[in-house]
Amino acid sequence: MDKERFYLKNISKIDPSDCDNFTSEFKTGIEDYSKAFLLEDFNLENNVEVIAVTDMICNALSKKRFEMYQVVVFSGLFTMMSHRLIVEQMVNKICNYCKTHRMDDAEKHVEELLKLSYCLEFWIYFGKSKSNIKNIALILNKGDRQNYLHALGGAMLFIYLHEVGHIELNHHSLSFCLSKDEAESIEHAADEFVINLVKPNLRPTMLVNALLVFEMINDFELFALKSRNGHPLVYRRIENLKNLVEKNCNDDLLSVVGQQISKSRLRHQNSRFCNEINGNSSLDETKRKDDFEEQLPPVEDCEKGFNILCNLYMKM
Numbered sequence: 157m158d159k160e161r162f163y164l165k166n167i168s169k170i171d172p173s174d175c176d177n178f179t180s181e182f183k184t185g186i187e188d189y190s191k192a193f194l195l196e197d198f199n200l201e202n203n204v205e206v207i208a209v210t211d212m213i214c215n216a217l218s219k220k221r222f223e224m225y226q227v228v229v230f231s232g233l234f235t236m237m238s239h240r241l242i243v244e245q246m247v248n249k250i251c252n253y254c255k256t257h258r259m260d261d262a263e264k265h266v267e268e269l270l271k272l273s274y275c276l277e278f279w280i281y282f283g284k285s286k287s288n289i290k291n292i293a294l295i296l297n298k299g300d301r302q303n304y305l306h307a308l309g310g311a312m313l314f315i316y317l318h319e320v321g322h323i324e325l326n327h328h329s330l331s332f333c334l335s336k337d338e339a340e341s342i343e344h345a346a347d348e349f350v351i352n353l354v355k356p357n358l359r360p361t362m363l364v365n366a367l368l369v370f371e372m373i374n375d376f377e378l379f380a381l382k383s384r385n386g387h388p389l390v391y392r393r394i395e396n397l398k399n400l401v402e403k404n405c406n407d408d409l410l411s412v413v414g415q416q417i418s419k420s421r422l423r424h425q426n427s428r429f430c431n432e433i434n435g436n437s438s439l440d441e442t443k444r445k446d447d448f449e450e451q452l453p454p455v456e457d458c459e460k461g462f463n464i465l466c467n468l469y470m471k472m
Contacts, residue, residue, distance in 0.1 A: 179206055
């Protein structure tokens, strides 16, 4: 297993009570979705403990602690994912309204606001904005809120099961001194573990949820906020999962996934950090984080755009 993934130099210093409420919600969400999605149940109380942390050590990881295992997740990942999903629900409704009423200029305006609101999630990540996700979610109508919660729950389940996959596939017993190809291979194996565990008729849904997760990872890679730690590039992970579920997917979904793969591949190729992402250059995380922050619009612009977006949605 790749060295950085399981090197937890800070984990012992973190007080899990900082995220008690999130941990409880995370576990409850996983349990609820497990009943609906999975071929078999996992007993979280048996030998796998879930802990959420506020420090960005990683997106998620699993580790062995004494006679049990822990799945550790970064709560900020879901803050960003929640924000993105809420925005997507609002934008989809507004764009559909614009198309129905032939309001091309309004739709273009919404797309610009969307770009700003995506940037806001990174301000939340860096702690420069304190938007209350629960209050924002209340803006959504009943149907959009259900779609948002369904997508978020499925994404949470995918992340959890990926880490359980490392446990079930005994990846923790492997040497840290793996080649890049070997490290990437076991990440693909953990992704495949999730898909193989999901009920056949729900595999396309889990593929969509995986796309949500990979979109967030994609941003971390593209903006070089942290190293890939031996993980496959996002578009290759999507390609691998797409091949697993093709027989269960309709043509429309496969087309959407194919477009996402092409978009992700192009974004990586055009990234200014292409060499670092591909592991061909050294990593200076502080410099690259500062460089990324300089590219963001002022937080006031992000929040103004988001407020306009909320007002437009509520008028639909």
